[in-house]
Amino acid sequence: MADKGDIGWKVMAGLAAFAGGFVAKKAITLAWKKTTGKEPPTNPESPDVDLVEALGWAVVMGVGMEISRLLATRAVAHQWAKGTGELPAHLRSQS
Template identity: 45%
Template sequence: MADEKPDIAWRVVGGLLGLVTAWGAKKILGYVWVKTTGKEPPVDSESDEVSMAEAIGYAVVMGVGMSVAQIVVNKTAKKRYTAWKALKTPKP
């Protein structure tokens, strides 16, 4: 496997998916934060207007939410890409 060339198409697709997923997850999690807390997400966690509990809570929600979104999207996309590539590869 070490001699195998990296699949450039997958690297491009994966990179773009990563960007889109991060942007979308941030928007969705920000929306959920506003609906749940009634406040805008803390922009500056060092501000005196943001409590430590709020800053930590937002960091945990964003960290877990972003990680879960990336895992789900990457695994699903990789599975579909591999299946699509198998269809295009001629069988011997």
């Protein structure tokens, strides 16, 4: 059974990843509009959307969201370590 620290970490990391993803999606959408001059595809799977545009959107969104999640989780891990004196067990180096 998970202890309270483990549950606390999971809640904090989940909230940070959600918030980071929300902000990233807004920022990526805005950057797409400024760069391409048009709205991003709402349904990239549709055959009506140009394949290059759909692939571009998928790559930009996928990479951007993962970077956002990574940075948010690392920031929370840093704060967690400052507050508790150690990183969560699964983030500690194995060396």
